[in-house]
Amino acid sequence: MAYVKIGLIGKLDMLKFKNITKVRENEIQASPATPLPKVLTTNEKAKKHHPAKQDVVIADIRQNGADAKTIVFKTPDGSRLALYRAGQYVSVSVPIGDTVTTRSYSLCSSPELAKKGEYHITVKRDDAGFVSPYIQDNWKVGQAVTISGPQGHLYYEPLRDAKKVIALAGGSGITPFMGMAYAIRDGHEDFDLTIIFGSRTAEGIVYKKELDEVCAACDKVHVVHVLSDEEKEGYEHGFITAELIKKYAGEGEYSIFMCGPQAMYNFLDGEIAKLGLRRKFVRREMFGAIKDPWNQPGYPAEAKGKKFKLKVIKYGEEFEVEALADEPLLVAIERAGISAPSRCRSGECGWCRSKLVSGKVFIPEKTDGRRAADVDYNYVHPCASFPLSDIVIEVSGSNI
Ligand code: FES
Known part of the structure; x- marks a missing residue:
């Protein structure tokens, strides 16, 4: 038999542990008989x-x-x-x-x-x-x-992101970076931001004046305008390429944040691959569901253009509506006037999580944000699930 030698501190710990019940009972007896608060401060703060x-x-x-x-x-x-x-x-x-x-x-x-x-x-x-x-x-x-309330993960995180961020924006995809530029100027964030912003023409640039003002007021924010449909002095011309990113990123590590339409991501995926960046340094905002599920890997070609019956069960009531194979279940549910929970509409946040009672759906890999347990128990995100057969789904809650 092996013996373990216990030192003085260990013995004191054991004694303390042995007395815990007695100490607790004494404290309960000594406490005033005032009722516990009905609302806890921590819950109130979290709600705020x-x-x-x-x-x-x-x-x-x-x-x-x-x-x-x-x-x-x-x-x-x-x-x-x-x-x-x-x-x-x-x-x-x-x-x-x-x-x-x-x-x-x-x-x-x-x-x-x-x-x-x-x-x-x-x-x-x-x-x-x-x-x-x-x-x-x-x-x-x-x-x-x-x-x-505020949602989403496309924000600067010093433990994960490089100190220099190259933001690639297309059209209205400038909006999160506008917020970041203001946050740096106002001292809420501390990183170096270079925005490479693609627009069709100089006239169509969103936030041109505001971007100029922030750049003039803050030396940590820089903007490069890239025009696809116009050649103009002082602007880059064409598309955002690996070469262009390298030109403005300069030396040292950098993170890439992207926000723009799906077509921009499709093009940039190839360009960014040429840069050989670490995976954690490349992040993107999702903007809605995939618009061409039939072009995604694993989509059964014969489903394209089909219509199916969709039965929606909400708090025991049943609604039967039509669902198109080419659009997410959430769109069919909303079109029928049924209020269902939704937020990101990109498969990411899980807010619309619903039980797939029966039927088959296609979930593009890029927008499959389900947890492993959801996959096991047949829960789906209707905002990112396309019907491949007649469907029965159970939803709960309303839109926000
Ligand atoms: S609304 Fe966010 S996952 Fe569906």
Whole structure:
């Protein structure tokens, strides 16, 4: 038999442990008989910093470049909005006719303004979707809007990211980087930001004046404009290539942050591969569901263009609607006027997580943000799941 020698400190620890029950009983007896608080301070603080939803009004709408509008939200009573990491987004609830949908927009103002109850988002007219044009044409100053708390992971994290960040932006993809530029200027963030910003023409550049102003006020923010449809002095011409990134990144380590349309990512994936960067140094914002699931690896070609029956079970009620193979289940659910939870609409946040009772779906690998347990128990993210057969799904909660 082996013996373990216990020193004095070990013996004292054992004695302390042996007396724990007695000490606890004595303390319970000695405590006053006042009831416990019904609301815990920590829960209240968590709710304030991470609200599920926030109520705001539209305080101003500003034309921004040729086809974008910046919408200024304020709290009705001037109280502060939730603080956020520059680069995060909010999900905005958009009622259209009998349906309510959501869209995610990056916060493009300084986090400093949140303390005064103010957020800015920028909505660009996008021919591929109907919500941004709807907002541009219908939203008015004074209108009440419900938005989510700040969401998303495209923000600077000193433990993970290099001190120098090269931001690659296309069109309205400038918005998270606008927020970062303001945050650096206002002392909320400390890193060196070079934005390589692709636009079609000089006239169509969103935030041109504001970017110039931030660059003039802060030597840690730099902007390079790249025009695809126009050659102009003082601007780069063409597309954002590996060569161009190397030219402006200079020596030393750097992280790449990307935000823009899917076509830009498809092109940049090839260019960034040439740079041989470590994986953790390349990050991207997702902007909605994949628009061409049939071009994704693993998509069964025969499904394209088909229609299926979709049964939605919500709190025991059943609704039968039509679902197209070419669009995510969430779109079919919303089109039928059924309110379902959604935020990122990119398969990432898990907010729309729902039980797939029966049927088969296609989930593109790039937008499959499910946890392993969800895969095992047949939970899916309807925002990133395309039907391949008749479906029965159980959803709970409403849009924000
Ligand atoms: S809304 Fe975020 S995963 Fe579906």
